[in-house]
Amino acid sequence: MSEGTTRANPTGETTTAPTAPPTPPPTGPPAPAPRALLPSLVPLLREWLPRQRWFAGKGRPVTGFSLVSATELLPCGAGGAAPGLLHLLVRAQQSGPPQAGTGAGDCYQLLLGIRSALPPHLAHALIGRPTSGPLHGRTIYEALHDPRLAGLLLERLRVPGRLGSLRFTRAPSTAIASALNPRPVTAEQSNSSVVYGDTYILKVFRRIGAGVNPDLELPLALARAGCDRVPHPTAWFETSTAEPMTLGILQPFLRGSADGWQLALNSLSVRADFSGSARALGRATAEVHTALAAVLPTAVLRRQQIELLAAGMTERLDAATAAVPALRPYRDPLRAAFDDLAELGRRGRTWPAQRIHGDLHLGQTLRAALDGRWALIDFEGEPARPISERRRLQPVARDIAGMLRSFDYAARASRPGPDSSAWAQEWARRNRAAYCDGYAEAAGVDPRQEPELMRAYETDKAVYEVLYEARHRPDWLSVPMAAIHRLAGSPHTSPPAATHP
Structure with a gap:
């Protein structure tokens, strides 16, 4: 019996596979029946x-x-x-x-x-x-x-x-x-x-x-x-x-590189400045987005696509509030972020969309020890999502919001004592702003100029984090819930302030 004699009928979006060189006919003995x-x-x-x-x-x-x-x-x-x-x-x-x-x-x-x-x-x-x-x-x-x-x-x-x-x-x-x-x-x-x-x-x-x-x-x-x-x-x-x-x-294998999550935690543990690294990481992210837009298809999201985007966010919020009771008091103000996004689409607002990383956070980055240069890794997107969904064209704001959440996550997850909690939150604020500064320098477009889009994506990410922590790490639930409280309690908070060299 030959290998692979029984095979499922895969379904999903048709793709073009990377071109492989000509291959010889199958060789080797068959697998056990x-x-x-x-x-x-x-x-x-x-x-x-x-x-x-x-x-x-x-x-x-x-x-x-x-x-x-x-x-x-x-x-x-x-x-x-x-x-x-x-x-x-x-x-x-x-x-x-x-x-x-x-x-x-x-x-x-x-x-x-x-x-x-x-x-x-x-x-x-x-x-x-x-x-x-x-x-x-x-x-x-x-x-x-x-x-x-x-x-x-x-x-x-x-x-x-x-x-x-x-x-x-x-x-x-x-x-x-x-x-x-x-x-x-x-x-x-x-x-x-x-x-x-x-x-x-x-x-x-x-x-x-x-x-x-x-x-x-x-x-x-x-x-x-x-x-x-x-x-x-x-x-x-x-x-x-x-x-x-x-x-x-x-x-x-990028020998000698350190991942961004551990570097951020190290910075927090010794109260060191990280804004230069955050700014450089913003530039690296923008370079990747620019290159992807240059070689792969792009699109413009119009009213119908924006309404579908907001509806998907609302659906995820409803599922999360059903599963996590702590989220229920915040449902209506959180939903307002998605309603505002849909309303902008109805008013004629559009946004460019392209291929993006899809699951960007500090743990998906590496900084070289010798020159401090950043690299991005793990482009599979959220593994829980179907590949066809991960390959959709999306605004770059999704990646940027994921990284902003990661800075906030690091500050909360560092478990600072009562005397250092305020410092950790200031650390997050500075680095969120520095990251956006670096992105704007390299891309020529400042993501903070799209506050409704950024707020919707950051809210969607925080809701995802709440559901994940409730299922897998209940002791960490307070980390994303702090962001939920901020996003729901101050729906029109200004985006991170710009920093200057």
Whole structure:
């Protein structure tokens, strides 16, 4: 039986996939027969999958699985100490109404290591031991924790081509070094990452959607535009279907860089000035937006689109107030921000729209240690949203509002004592203003000149944060609620004041 013999019918927006070089015909032995394979893994996956940080359907029981594809990347023969590597795409069926952004059967990418016995250093990666089926008596584990299997993925990316249901592509005029020691990134993420030496980082997407992931599409476009604010993809792999699904991306590892969130917290902990860095980050954001607008389609949002935009924000507010009682007293004044936006559309106001980052905050930025230059990373947008939605043209105000919220978040999340709380809030105010200053310098357009649009997007982001914290980190709920109080209590507060050198 050939690899990937059963495959779901993906739906979603038609996309143009990155052009791949000609590929050889499928090679390699078939995966274990899917009909027997999946039932034997179901008891293990039902227990293991919901515990993973990247599983989107938490709180709803898993009732079953269906196989999308199965590809054997390394033979899973019986006996011997050598591991096998099995690539699976499975859909998880769950009971109960889906949460916003999740579907009736979300598709997940699994990389399963297979051994006769698991060595002690991989004990933490154990998934389980099938009691039936073709892998009966074998040990199944998370493959990305095994250096040998993680190294095999890099080797597959070094040599472009097709293997079963997968296609591996390398960017033109690039070469990938071999024999680099892999190490998994242990920080909590919505995906999984492996660093090879200090040269590359491979992001493996876990929740898979139809179409090219923006985290591949946008950096490739920025590479064409000559924008050096984003690490350019070195190689990637995807399904070899008519409409490919992006599975993983290899990019340069920015050695010695520090992420903006940690830098901000460090600044707060020692009461250091951060406004110069915030201003430079604003310039970097504007450069990325300008480059995206130059190489990808743009549009103008008119009355109908603006009313739909405001209606979507109102719908998210209604869902959040239903789920989080603390939000209910603020519903009407928060909704006023969205009503004001819709009213401007009815009066003939328009806004340009383009491709944007989609989930911009301090944690999606890196500052180089040597020259202090900022880079933006992780362009997939909000992972909970369908890829078709993440690829929509939107005002740049959404990205800017996300970053402004991030400065405020850092100030609140730093947990300052009573004597430093006022200083932390002033820190946030200064850096929000400095970021807008830098953006205006590079873009030629000051986002603070669109106060209604900025207020609507910042309110929408704060509502999202409240719902997220209520579900995942209740101890943090006070952080976005402070912004809710500000945004609802002072609906016509002026935007951050400009700063001057």
